[in-house]
Structure formats: C-alpha cells, structure tokens
Amino acid sequence: MLSACLLLFGCSSTEAPPNLIIIFADDLGYGDLSSYGHPTIHTPHLDQMATEGLRFTQFYTGASVCTPSRAALLTGRLPVRSGMADDRVRVIFPPSPGGLPTEETTIAEMLQSAGYATGIIGKWHLGHQEGQLPTSHGFDYYFGIPYSNDMSPATSGGARVQTYPPLPLMRNTEIIEEEPDQRLLTRRYTTEAVAFIRNHAASPFFLYVPHSMPHIPIFASDAFEGTSTRGLYGDVIEELDWSVGQIISAVKEIGKERQTLVVFTSDNGPWLTVNLAGGSAGLLRDGKGTTWEGGMRVPGLAWWPGTIAPGGTTVALATTMDLFATAAGLAGVALPEDRVMDSVDLTPVLVDPQQEVRDMVYYYRGTRLFAVRKGPWKLHYITQSAYVGDAPVTQNPPLLFHLDHDPSERFNVAAHQEEVVAEIEEAVRQHRAALVMAPSQLRVPAWE
Numbered sequence: 001m002l003s004a005c006l007l008l009f010g011c012s013s014t015e016a017p018p019n020l021i022i023i024f025a026d027d028l029g030y031g032d033l034s035s036y037g038h039p040t041i042h043t044p045h046l047d048q049m050a051t052e053g054l055r056f057t058q059f060y061t062g063a064s065v066c067t068p069s070r071a072a073l074l075t076g077r078l079p080v081r082s083g084m085a086d087d088r089v090r091v092i093f094p095p096s097p098g099g100l101p102t103e104e105t106t107i108a109e110m111l112q113s114a115g116y117a118t119g120i121i122g123k124w125h126l127g128h129q130e131g132q133l134p135t136s137h138g139f140d141y142y143f144g145i146p147y148s149n150d151m152s153p154a155t156s157g158g159a160r161v162q163t164y165p166p167l168p169l170m171r172n173t174e175i176i177e178e179e180p181d182q183r184l185l186t187r188r189y190t191t192e193a194v195a196f197i198r199n200h201a202a203s204p205f206f207l208y209v210p211h212s213m214p215h216i217p218i219f220a221s222d223a224f225e226g227t228s229t230r231g232l233y234g235d236v237i238e239e240l241d242w243s244v245g246q247i248i249s250a251v252k253e254i255g256k257e258r259q260t261l262v263v264f265t266s267d268n269g270p271w272l273t274v275n276l277a278g279g280s281a282g283l284l285r286d287g288k289g290t291t292w293e294g295g296m297r298v299p300g301l302a303w304w305p306g307t308i309a310p311g312g313t314t315v316a317l318a319t320t321m322d323l324f325a326t327a328a329g330l331a332g333v334a335l336p337e338d339r340v341m342d343s344v345d346l347t348p349v350l351v352d353p354q355q356e357v358r359d360m361v362y363y364y365r366g367t368r369l370f371a372v373r374k375g376p377w378k379l380h381y382i383t384q385s386a387y388v389g390d391a392p393v394t395q396n397p398p399l400l401f402h403l404d405h406d407p408s409e410r411f412n413v414a415a416h417q418e419e420v421v422a423e424i425e426e427a428v429r430q431h432r433a434a435l436v437m438a439p440s441q442l443r444v445p446a447w448e
C-alpha cells in the first residue's frame with residue numbers, strides 16, 4: 001500500500017514529513033457539535049475545520065470508556081490485545097497498579113523514532129505509577145492530569161474518592177500542583193499546546209491533546225461560563241471549540257498549515273446518566289459505557305489544507321485505531337510486524353472521501369465482544385444500557401440492525417436476513433479463533 005509520504009510527497013529525503021495533531025475530547029457525543037446537528041451548541045472553529053476539511057459520519061472509538069479507548073488510539077490495537085480491557089474495573093483509578101505495557105508501541109514512540117518531537121497536553125489515563133507516565137511511552141513532553149478529573153477529593157463527594165490523593169497536575173514526571181483549578185484546565189492546556197507548536201516550528205512534531213473536558217465534573221473559565229445557549233455543558237464545549245481555533249491559528253502562524261494533519265475526535269460517547277452535565281449522541285442510541293452506536297460512534301474531523309479537499313463528508317468506516325497506521329504513513333515508516341494491528345491507513349479516504357478502507361468494526365465491552373459491524377450491518381450478541389443497574393443481556397438469537405437505514409438501532413431485522421447473519425457469524429468465528437487476549441493490566445486497585 002502506498003503511504004501518505006509516497007502518495008503525496010514522493011518521499012524526498014530532504015522534505016520533512018508532515019506534522020500530526022490529534023485533539024481528543026473526553027465524553028463528547030456524536031450530537032454535540034453544530035456540524036453534527038446540535039441545535040444550540042455553537043462550535044464555529046470545529047465547523048470551520050469541517051468546512052475546510054473532511055467530516056466522518058461513521059467514525060468509531062476502540063472502546064466506550066476512557067482507559068481502553070486511549071490505549072486503542074495510541075497503539076492502533078484493540079484493547080483486549082494490549083491488556084487494557086477489563087470486565088470489572090474498566091478504567092485505571094488512582095490506587096491502580098496497572099498501566100500500558102511497555103511492550104506496546106504507541107504512535108508517539110513510532111514517530112519519536114522517526115525524528116518527530118512528541119508532546120501530550122492533557123489527560124493520560126494509561127497508568128501513572130513509576131515508568132507508566134507518557135514520558136515512558138514515547139512522549140518528550142507531558143503537561144496535564146494523569147487520570148480523570150472526577151478522581152479528585154476536592155471536586156467529587158463520594159466516600160471512595162475521598163481516599164484518593166489530591167488530583168495532580170504534572171509536567172513530565174513531576175507533580176507541579178495539587179487540585180488545579182479545573183475552570184482553567186482547557187485554557188491552560190491550550191496555552192501549552194500553542195507553545196508546543198511555536199517551539200517546534202522547525203521540526204516535524206506529533207502533538208496529542210486529550211482534553212479533560214467535557215468529562216464530569218464540567219468546568220469552563222470565566223470567559224465562557226454562562227455564555228452558551230445550552231447551559232454549562234454548552235459553555236464547556238464552546239471553550240473546547242475556542243481551543244481548537246487557537247491550535248489551528250498557531251499552525252497557520254508558523255506557516256505549517258499545508259504540512260499538518262489535524263484530527264478532532266472523542267474518546268467515547270456522552271455520559272447520559274449525569275443528565276444535564278452530559279452530552280448528546282444525537283440520533284444514535286444510548287451512550288458512554290455501551291456498545292450501542294451512541295457509546296462508540298463519535299465526531300471525526302480531519303483538516304489538512306492542500307491535501308484534504310474542503311467541505312467533504314465521508315461515510316467510510318474509520319476508527320481511532322486507524323490513526324496509528326495513518327501516522328506511520330505520514331512518517332513513511334512501516335507498521336510493527338511482530339504483533340496484530342487493528343489499524344488501516346486513512347490516507348486514501350482523506351484524499352478521496354468516496355474510498356473505503358475497512359469493512360469491520362468490533363465493539364468490545366471489557367474483554368467481551370458485544371457487537372460487530374460488517375458494512376452497513378451490525379450484529380449484537382450482548383447488549384447493555386448506560387443506565388445504572390441495567391445488566392448485560394445475552395441476545396440469542398443476536399439482534400441485527402441495518403445502520404444505513406436505521407442509525408438509531410430500533411428495528412431488529414435478523415429474522416429476515418439469515419444469510420447476512422451467517423456471513424457475520426463466520427467473520428466473527430475467524431476473529432475469535434485468531435484473537436490472542438493479553439492478561440488484564442487494569443489490575444484491581446486496593447479497594448476492590
């Protein structure tokens with residue numbers, strides 16, 4: 001397959017490879033941007049990214065909660081392969097001993113080896129004990145919080161959370177503040193991200209900006225609080241939108257807009273059980289924590305003037321895991337060959353939105369395969385709602401939905417599509433037979 005380097009640049013040895021910026025919102029839903037249909041949240045900078053770039057309508061995360069989703073993005077692999085999936089714990093907590101195994105290769109490690117400067121500004125959530133922070137996984141520079149912003153005795157009231165240490169704000173491996181003012185997190189991340197871009201104007205760079213917001217508890221700075229039509233949640237999204245505008249402006253300021261791919265997406269769907277403090281999956285069913293579409297289909301925007309034609313929309317299936325192979329293509333380096341990858345280079349779609357690069361999407365919840373998408377069809381083996389107390393339900397026979405016709409997953413057509421079900425079941429049988437599952441690294445924290 002032609003890499004982006006070959007396809008677009010002829011791979012001249014004197015030409016620096018393109019920069020990559022991935023902006024990753026936390027718990028932002030499919031329906032939370034104006035360019036994805038939200039009626040009252042105003043996101044002009046993200047909408048401009050869409051107008052000048054490419055909007056994916058079928059872009060998926062690797063999991064429906066933070067830790068495994070982040071592992072999937074950075075490793076290009078399903079979390080069951082890396083050990084970052086667990087049925088009970090599901091994410092890393094402050095007392096958790098686990099973290100992303102060092103044997104995993106992150107996008108940052110791959111690009112660092114290819115001569116890129118690498119930075120992460122924001123929430124890590126892949127392990128925070130010694131040797132597990134971003135600087136041990138290919139990032140030259142880290143500024144942010146090591147796990148979720150609700151794992152903080154200062155902002156969350158639960159008895160268990162009160163046993164946690166104060167929420168740390170870190171620079172590289174040092175804690176520089178405890179319990180930072182969360183109203184300023186988006187603003188401070190933005191300042192850091194803009195500085196990183198300015199400081200690396202001369203070298204290829206990979207900048208990963210996993211925002212803490214809009215994960216609860218949500219906060220906006222004074223400049224945004226009380227300003228949106230959607231209440232505090234809208235204020236938070238509009239501040240993230242402002243942040244995207246600042247990052248794009250910085251790329252233009254250093255004159256690298258034609259040498260920089262910027263991707264905006266989210267780690268999982270909206271947290272529906274927190275009511276008004278959570279977002280919206282639009283017309284998609286359910287949200288965070290589930291394998292319904294609302295849990296794992298998220299906005300996906302790609303911007304790269306001169307390479308991505310303006311104003312495109314694509315229905316091509318794509319996942320956050322594909323950003324690994326896309327990054328390898330940018331840098332002109334080969335994918336790791338000593339492991340199974342779940343990543344395909346999205347460059348053909350970026351260049352031509354009519355192209356398709358993948359046919360299958362796997363929806364794992366923890367270590368269990370709950371659902372599978374093949375083309376327009378989605379088969380559910382197990383379903384579960386986000387709502388507390390809603391236990392997993394084994395679907396026997398499995399439920400089948402045609403997502404092109406029925407994006408809200410309302411009409412089970414399995415009884416009329418026996419051949420489709422059989423075809424997907426065969427693909428699943430092969431997937432399961434080949435799957436080597438790593439032991440869980442999300443080891444049980446002391447309180448479990």
Ligand code: MG
Nearest residue numbers: 026027066267
């Ligand atoms: Mg999340």
